[in-house]
Amino acid sequence: MKFGVVVFPGSNCDHDAYHAAKHVLGQDAEYLWHKDAGLKGADVIVLPGGFAHGDYLRTGAIARFSPIMPAIQEFARSGGPVLGICNGFQVLLEAGLLPGAMLRNRDLKFHCEHVTVRVEQTDTPFTSAAVKGQRLRLPIAHGEGNYYAAPEVVRELEAARRVIFRYCDERGEATDAANPNGAVNGIAGICNEARNVVGLMPHPERACESPLGSADGLILFESVVTALAREGAARTA
């Protein structure tokens, strides 16, 4: 299967995502320039981390108008798996593919560290190989990861089990002390209503090999490979 890694001017985790898909997982992978109109037959789309368009105006606000975005909107609408990592998550929020917005971290600091997140739900293409409650050690690197949505939207996300990752301590408790940025309800990642679009602030693509300090991020990529293989098998059967 083929990973399509979208490259915006200012993306800086595109190579990490490509490396994880191509070299760690041995899958096909291709870069998609933000001015491309098509997705080159990609089976899964990754919006990588970085600072698309220099974060001008707001994070992800300009990237939303990229020529490739209508194709991604259509891909998402038709059920294709889309993963937004960090800045990619911010782009998905601005593009309206996921609800909510990002605020500056509550302590105004750029956080560059490893955190622990808990897998809250496993019925998404990016968590299907994980176990509910599984703790993942993943790096974060962001100044605006303080997830915000209006209280009624947060209630709806929780009720519909659309919070996919939550910051937690080493024992798996979602405490305020374990929340690095002030995100409402400790939310680190969410999905859309159809559950095929997932966005998260931590960087699984930077945690796919143990020499990097953690290989816990691999589970997201393995999940989508397995999920799509299963889907493909079901289609041919």
Next chain:
Amino acid sequence: MKARVFVTLKKSVFDPQGKTIADALHSLGYTSVGDVRQGKFFELDIAAPSADQAKTVAAEVADKVLANPVIESYRVEVE
């Protein structure tokens, strides 16, 4: 025509930058300053036959691009 757009975080949204600025002002002795809200200011040159039409364009642009309605509100002035 010149339109000015002021974008600020909604009242219901915590503004950590504004809070930090307020704290700094208090430490400088400006105890009369209460709350501070930080925002963005845009000046748009708009070719429009009337102020009303310029205002309509500015508001539309603010709604679609300059402000994120999830967290921000805006105000438009036309000269």
